[in-house]
Amino acid sequence: MRSGVFFEKYSEEMALRPYPLQRMRLGLFALAVVIFPFIASPYWLSLANQVAIATVGALGLNLLVGYTGQISLGQGAFLAIGAYGSGLLTLRMDLPFWLSIPIAGLITAAAGLIIGLPSLRLKGLYLAIATLAAQQIVEWVITHWTWLTGGTEALVIPSPKLFGFRLDRDFNFYWFGVATAALAALFVANLMRSRVGRSFVAIRDQDIAAGALGVNVFRTKLVAFATSSFLVGITGALIAHYRTIITWERFTLDTSITYLAMIIVGGLGTINGSFFGATLIVLLPALINSVGQSLQTTVPAAARILPFVQQGAFGLIIILFLVLEPEGLAKLWRNIKDQFKVWPFSY
Amino acid sequence: MDSANRPALAKSLRRLLSVNNIEVLYEDVILVLKGLSLTVREGSICALLGTNGAGKSTTLKAISGLLRTERGAVSDGTIDFCGERIDELAADDIVRRGIFQVMEGRRVFEHLNVEDNLRAGGYTRPRGTSLARDLERVYSYFPKLRERQEQQAGYLSGGEQQMLAIGRALMAAPKLLLLDEPSLGLAPLLVQEIFAIVRRINEEEGTTILLVEQNAHLALEVAEHAMIMEGGRVVLEGSADELRNNADVKEFYLGVTQGGERKSYRDIKHYKRRKRWLS
Amino acid sequence: MDTFIQLTLSGLSNGMVYALVAVGFVVVFKASDVINFAQGEFLMFGAYLCFAFIAQFGLPWSLSVVLAVAGCAGLGLLVERLVLRPLIGEPVISMIMATIGLSSVMKALVNGIWGPRPRAFPSFLPEGNIEIGGAVLGLDRVLVVVVAGLLLFVLQWFFKTTREGIAMRAIADDNQAALSMGISIRRVLAVAWALAAVTAALGGMMLANMVGVGQEVSHVGLRVFPVVILGGLDSIPGAIVGGAIIGLLEQYTGGYIGHGLNMIVPFLVLILVLMIRPYGLFGKRIIERV
Numbered sequence: 012m013r014s015g016v017f018f019e020k021y022s023e024e025m026a027l028r029p030y031p032l033q034r035m036r037l038g039l040f041a042l043a044v045v046i047f048p049f050i051a052s053p054y055w056l057s058l059a060n061q062v063a064i065a066t067v068g069a070l071g072l073n074l075l076v077g078y079t080g081q082i083s084l085g086q087g088a089f090l091a092i093g094a095y096g097s098g099l100l101t102l103r104m105d106l107p108f109w110l111s112i113p114i115a116g117l118i119t120a121a122a123g124l125i126i127g128l129p130s131l132r133l134k135g136l137y138l139a140i141a142t143l144a145a146q147q148i149v150e151w152v153i154t155h156w157t158w159l160t161g162g163t164e165a166l167v168i169p170s171p172k173l174f175g176f177r178l179d180r181d182f183n184f185y186w187f188g189v190a191t192a193a194l195a196a197l198f199v200a201n202l203m204r205s206r207v208g209r210s211f212v213a214i215r216d217q218d219i220a221a222g223a224l225g226v227n228v229f230r231t232k233l234v235a236f237a238t239s240s241f242l243v244g245i246t247g248a249l250i251a252h253y254r255t256i257i258t259w260e261r262f263t264l265d266t267s268i269t270y271l272a273m274i275i276v277g278g279l280g281t282i283n284g285s286f287f288g289a290t291l292i293v294l295l296p297a298l299i300n301s302v303g304q305s306l307q308t309t310v311p312a313a314a315r316i317l318p319f320v321q322q323g324a325f326g327l328i329i330i331l332f333l334v335l336e337p338e339g340l341a342k343l344w345r346n347i348k349d350q351f352k353v354w355p356f357s358y
Numbered sequence: 359m360d361s362a363n364r365p366a367l368a369k370s371l372r373r374l375l376s377v378n379n380i381e382v383l384y385e386d387v388i389l390v391l392k393g394l395s396l397t398v399r400e401g402s403i404c405a406l407l408g409t410n411g412a413g414k415s416t417t418l419k420a421i422s423g424l425l426r427t428e429r430g431a432v433s434d435g436t437i438d439f440c441g442e443r444i445d446e447l448a449a450d451d452i453v454r455r456g457i458f459q460v461m462e463g464r465r466v467f468e469h470l471n472v473e474d475n476l477r478a479g480g481y482t483r484p485r486g487t488s489l490a491r492d493l494e495r496v497y498s499y500f501p502k503l504r505e506r507q508e509q510q511a512g513y514l515s516g517g518e519q520q521m522l523a524i525g526r527a528l529m530a531a532p533k534l535l536l537l538d539e540p541s542l543g544l545a546p547l548l549v550q551e552i553f554a555i556v557r558r559i560n561e562e563e564g565t566t567i568l569l570v571e572q573n574a575h576l577a578l579e580v581a582e583h584a585m586i587m588e589g590g591r592v593v594l595e596g597s598a599d600e601l602r603n604n605a606d607v608k609e610f611y612l613g614v615t616q617g618g619e620r621k622s623y624r625d626i627k628h629y630k631r632r633k634r635w636l637s
Numbered sequence: 638m639d640t641f642i643q644l645t646l647s648g649l650s651n652g653m654v655y656a657l658v659a660v661g662f663v664v665v666f667k668a669s670d671v672i673n674f675a676q677g678e679f680l681m682f683g684a685y686l687c688f689a690f691i692a693q694f695g696l697p698w699s700l701s702v703v704l705a706v707a708g709c710a711g712l713g714l715l716v717e718r719l720v721l722r723p724l725i726g727e728p729v730i731s732m733i734m735a736t737i738g739l740s741s742v743m744k745a746l747v748n749g750i751w752g753p754r755p756r757a758f759p760s761f762l763p764e765g766n767i768e769i770g771g772a773v774l775g776l777d778r779v780l781v782v783v784v785a786g787l788l789l790f791v792l793q794w795f796f797k798t799t800r801e802g803i804a805m806r807a808i809a810d811d812n813q814a815a816l817s818m819g820i821s822i823r824r825v826l827a828v829a830w831a832l833a834a835v836t837a838a839l840g841g842m843m844l845a846n847m848v849g850v851g852q853e854v855s856h857v858g859l860r861v862f863p864v865v866i867l868g869g870l871d872s873i874p875g876a877i878v879g880g881a882i883i884g885l886l887e888q889y890t891g892g893y894i895g896h897g898l899n900m901i902v903p904f905l906v907l908i909l910v911l912m913i914r915p916y917g918l919f920g921k922r923i924i925e926r927v
Contacts, residue, residue, distance in 0.1 A: 082730050133911055135729045136672055136870075140862055141911050144904040147859075151901040264859075268737050275734050319749035326741025333735050334723045427813050453819025465814035467807045469921060478807040481800060482819035530818060 027200055048185045056181040058297055063188035064249045065289035067195045069273040070282065071242030074199060076271070077280035078208070079235040080215030081130050085142035086270040088126070088149035089240045091262035093119045093247025095153065095160055098168045098257045108171035112248040119244020120237040127236025131229050134218070146264050153259045166257040184253055191249060195242055196282050202238070203282075211235050212280075272325065276332045278341030287340035295328065296321040373438075374400040374534055374566050375421065375457075380435030380445070382413075382420050382590075384428065390416045392590040393435070398534065398583075403560050403567045405577035405598070407611060408587035414570040415462055417587070418536045421568075422459035423449035439534070454482050456533035460526075462570075463542060464519040468512030472503055472522060475511050479526030489529075496525040499555055517548040524552070528559065535559070537569045541576065549573070553580050574611035578602050586611070642772035644888040650778040652884025653785035657840040658857055659864040659876035660792055661833035667809040667871045668829035671721060672729075674736040676837055677858015678743035683709045683838025684758070684845035684854050685751050691759045698761035706838045713834025717827050725822075744855065755851025781843045788839060789877055792832075796873065801828055809871065863903035867910050869920020878918060 018024040028034050048056055068090065075081050097115035100106045106114070129141040153160050160166065170179035178184045202208045210231045213221035222228045251257050269292060277288020299321050306313040336342055375398040382391040391413050398404045406414050419425040420432050421439075426449070437445040444452055467475050476496055480489050497504040500521040506514060511522060520540055527535055537556065541549040557580050560567050571577035578584055578598045585595040586607065594601070601607050658676060665673045686708045690701035720735050763776045796802040805825050808815040816822060844854055864883045868875025883903050891899035910917060 076730065082733065129908065129911060133915060136670075136733070137866075137911060137915055139672070139729070139733055140866060141908060143859075143862060144907045144911075147904045148901055148908075151897070155897060268741075271730075271734060271737070275730075279730070316749050318753075319745040321745075322748070323742050323745030326738040326743075326745065329734055329738030330720055330742070333727070333731050333738070334720070337727065337731060422817060424813065424817055427816060448821075449816045450819040450821040453817070458819075459817050461814060461817055465811055465817075467810040467814065469810050470803070470806055474803050474806070477800070477803050478815070478820065479818050481804055481807075526818065 027197075027204075044189055048182050053181055056185060058293060060181055060184055060188050060253060062286075062290050062293045063185070063192040064246055064253060065270075065273065065293050066192045066286045067249065068243055068246035068270055069277065069285035069289045070192075070195050070199050071239045071246060072270050073274045073277075073280065073282075073285045074202075074211070074242065075235055075239035077274055077278075077284075078203060078215060079211040079232065079239075080134075081127075081232060081235060082135065082139040083142045083239075084139055084264065084267045084271070085126055085146045085149070086243060087262040087264060087266035088146045089119050089123060089243040090247035090250065090266060091149060091153055091259065092122045092240075093244030094251035094257050094262065095166070095247075096244065097248030098166055098251040099159070101171075101252075102166070102168045108248075108252050109173060112245055112252070115248040116241045116244040119247065120241040123236040123240025123243075124233055126240075127233055130232050130236065143264070146267055150259065150263060153262075160259075163259060168251060168255050168257065170255050171252045178252070179255070188249065188253070191245070192286075195245070196286070198242075199285075200282055207231070207234060215280075269325075272329050274339075275329060276339055278339030281339070281341035283344065284339050284341030287344065291328075291340065292325070295324060299324055372400045373397050374440065375568070376438045377417070377421065378436045378438070380420060380437060381433045382416055382425065382430055383433045384430045386431075390430070390590055391420065394587070394591055395435075396585055396592055396595070398566060398568050400533075400566055401560075401564055402583055403557070403569060403581045405581035405584040406568060406570045406587060407574050407577060407584060410572075412587040413590040414587055415538055416590075418459055418538050418568070418570055420445070421452075422457055422536055423447060423452040424459060424461075450482070453530060453532075456531075457536065458527045458530045458532035458534070459536040460523050460538060460540065462538040464516070464523045466511040466514070466519050466522050466526070469510060471508050471510055472506050472514070473508070475522055475526055476503075476529050479529035482530055492529050492531070496528050499528065499559065500525050517544050517552070520544060520548075520552060521555075524555070524559075528563070531563075532565060534566045534568065537567060539570055539572060541571065541573050549576060556580060574607070578612075639771045640892060642769065643774075644892045645885065646769060646772055646774045647778065648885035648888035649881055650774070650782050650884070651887065652881040653782045653877075654840055654844055654880075655857070655861060655864045655884055656877045656880030657785045657788060657836055657843075659861045659868065659880055660789060660873055661836035661840070662861055662865050663868075663871060663873055663876050664792075664805075664829050664836070665833045666865075668805050669721065669725075669826050671732045671736065673833065674733060674858070675716075675740035675743060676833065676861060677855035678740045678747070679709060679713070679834050679837035680841035680844065680857055681747055681850075681852070681855040682712065682743055683834075683841035684850045685747050686838070687842045688756060688758055688845065688850045689751070691761070692756075698759070702761075702842060705842065706835055709834040709838035710831040713830040713832075714827055716834075717830035721830070722823065722826065725826075740855075740858070744852075748852075751850075753852065755849050755853065758845040758850050760846055775847075777846055781847070784839070784843065788836065789873070792836070793873055801825065805829060860903060863907040865917075866907050866915075867917055869917030871921055872917065872919035875917055875919035 018029065023029060028037055047059060051059065068086070072083065072086050075083050093115045096118040097108065097111040100111035100114060101108050126142065126145045130138050133141055154163050156162070170177055172178065173187065176183055178187055203211070210221065210226040213224070213226050214228060214231055218228055247262070250261065273288035273292045274285060275288070276291055277286070278284025300317065303313045303317040303320070332339060377394060377396045379393050379395050380391055381389065381393060383389055394413065394417060406417065408414050416425070416430070419428070419430070421437055423444070425431060432445045436443055439455060439457060444455065467478060470478065473493065476493055477489060480492055483489070483492070502518055503521055503525055506518065511519065514522060524537070524540065540552055540556070544552070553576055556567060556569070559565050569577060569581060578601060581598050583595070584598050584601050585592045586601070587593065594604070594607070596604070602612070658680060661679070662673055662676050665671055683705055687701050687705035690696045690704050691698055696704070716739060720739055724731055724735055760777070763780065765776045766773045767776060767779060796806060804815065804820045805828070807820060808822060808825050812822065841854055844857060848854070860883070864879040865876060867882060868877070868879025883906070886902055886906065887899045890902045
């Protein structure tokens with residue numbers, strides 16, 4: 012009798028989800044994703060869209076910060092470049108949005124190469140501060156390059172169309188957003204088991220040793236910056252087409268911090284963590300909001316302090332995760348799975 | 359200074375430090391000390407000898423409490439100092455009780471000048487003690503440091519840095535001084551000089567000294583009592599004279615045969631492989 | 638020429654406030670290698686506390702200043718104990734994110750207590766102007782420069798000669814060796830955070846005197862990065878010189894070029910410094926570089 016799962020072909024071992032249980036879980040999740048829009052209210056559907064978009068961005072950032080160990084506070088800048096890039100392409104050059112999104116991704120990747128240049132000489136704190144400066148500079152350029160971006164005025168772009176469907180409703184956009192998020196996850200999963208992905212991790216863990224082992228540190232770092240910014244640029248473009256209004260306030264340092272919070276809370280260097288983190292950080296204010304709304308009848312002051320509670324909870328959750336579970340939700344999820352694996356013999 | 363008291367101190371058989379059967383684990387898995395016991399009498403100079411990896415430095419760090427900074431811990435046994443258990447105390451508490459470790463490799467504060475290094479050494483002295491007098495005392499042992507007072511410690515020579523490291527320890531006026539390889543990387547002449555000062559400190563201050571050394575010749579010259587460690591245990595101990603005349607010690611640590619001529623390194627190694635105290 | 642002197646004077650006075658905030662930053666970095674992203678929020682908290690004591694409780698301003706400083710120091714100690722100490726030895730990203738989370742919590746706290754609208758600060762610094770070489774400078778600004786200068790001088794003395802000051806420098810140099818001489822790292826960290834909070838509180842109050850209390854006060858926290866990078870992350874004289882240079886640079890670009898370029902010039906300088914001389918003007922040379 013078989014006492015476990017054995018692989019008889021290399022292809023079996025290479026599979027992303029080699030175990031039947033894993034495939035079952037994934038199938039169930041996919042089913043839930045498909046059923047969700049038919050039963051959810053518009054409010055929850057819009058939240059789901061935001062989660063899908065944020066997941067792509069978190070995956071991109073995780074590629075850079077979690078997998079390659081290059082701290083970036085410039086996420087907002089990359090998102091802005093992607094958003095304005097794709098928005099302007101559709102607005103000024105009448106490109107269809109399915110074309111402008113990948114082009115915006117490429118533009119952002121190019122920008123990532125430039126902003127990533129300091130990483131060749133700096134790491135850790137110093138890189139964080141350099142990307143912080145880059146973030147400030149990009150923000151300034153966007154608000155001051157008025158003839159291109161409209162400056163501090165909002166940029167309104169036409170709502171996207173795909174195969175004759177207008178994606179202006181949450182229900183329609185949902186399929187596009189989820190498909191993009193799934194593709195991004197698949198891309199990162201495959202990248203990370205390739206030679207390039209392994210060299211990312213090698214640089215994170217010990218860059219000097221990685222160099223000694225023949226990893227081209229400079230090139231790998233730039234590749235990491237470019238790939239990460241590509242994904243983040245796509246995220247920015249998605250945000251632009253989802254909202255159809257682009258304002259610079261969406262892409263400030265606070266945005267960078269929000270995305271960093273997602274991957275910290277979710278789990279650095281994990282794919283499911285990017286999704287978990289995006290979900291929690293997007294839903295957190297919404298949850299607090301609904302609690303506040305229900306309290307409003309009994310405690311009228313609740314509405315006034317609501318934004319501050321959201322802000323405080325956001326900071327608190329970052330600190331709590333760092334102190335109590337630095338490996339994030341991905342680790343918690345793993346713990347739950349392990350509990351079941353050894354059940355009923357848990358100890 | 360109080361050299362008059364010194365003979366009395368040396369004769370007192372009072373145990374200043376006793377390490378009782380301790381085990382030390384690094385990272386909760388690597389067992390480095392396997393039931394080590396040793397005692398140090400008040401006012402004496404004790405040498406702890408042994409090859410690389412025998413656990414000498416670990417022993418010192420276990421006593422001074424620095425083990426915890428390297429993810430190590432005393433997992434079994436006790437360490438008593440002046441009749442009180444100290445194995446569960448934090449490093450700064452242990453320093454306050456009078457144990458001061460001069461770490462291997464000097465470890466001076468490179469960006470601080472010589473005087474500030476010394477002042478940092480006096481950190482645990484009770485408020486109100488005159489640091490100026492302590493400084494004067496250190497300079498009397500190490501006149502070279504006085505000349506370099508204002509210089510950044512990072513720019514001192516190796517010998518001067520070692521002097522600074524020991525001087526820094528003196529500032530704390532410890533009862534027990536743990537010296538980890540003071541001869542490391544120094545020219546023989548300088549080593550002689552430093553050992554002479556170590557002996558003077560012992561005599562004039564009455565400071566008990568536990569010395570870890572690779573250079574067995576020198577250590578046995580300066581110490582009254584010595585212990586030899588191998589594989590995380592003390593395998594041989596006795597007065598310095600006894601050990602100097604012990605055949606095995608001669609073979610392994612002093613590199614001379616019974617006849618008195620020097621043995622070639624290769625023979626020693628070969629012999630050692632066959633015959634070990636513990637195997 | 639008058640404009641030049643005017644710009645120089647206001648640049649220097651701004652620069653001194655920057656320097657004061659930067660010093661708090663440097664103190665924490667020296668002792669623990671932590672970059673404090675919440676420094677600006679400490680500033681804001683100090684300003685609001687002082688505001689509350691004067692305007693809401695009606696205490697005399699001298700007592701209010703003392704109470705606000707004490708309150709901030711207490712908060713600094715609390716933060717060190719609850720947030721930073723459990724994270725000793727964690728990677729840089731954790732430290733950065735912890736202080737960022739902290740800044741968010743503090744902002745929420747201040748907003749929750751005092752509301753998001755900026756308030757007029759009950760100015761307690763003397764009013765009136767003095768003329769220097771044809772340029773007019775508010776007396777409050779002159780006083781700010783004097784107080785900041787005095788504080789920086791005291792801090793420099795603290796690090797040079799006092800027991801705790803030397804211990805802090807020792808810890809920055811070699812953690813383990815410092816421990817081996819009985820220097821308690823926990824205690825030094827606590828002192829560092831308290832000091833940082835105190836300098837921030839004082840800086841915040843002075844800033845509030847000039848611009849009022851509001852969220853804007855915390856933005857200085859970001860402006861400090863160019864200052865500390867330029868001066869050297871671990872150098873107090875560096876913070877002073879860096880503060881002065883950045884303050885002047887802002888005023889000159891604002892006065893002569895305009896277009897809001899003064900907002901961005903410090904960050905351009907920051908990147909330039911990082912590329913050419915990452916340890917800054919006065920920093921220790923050993924720094925993390927690839």
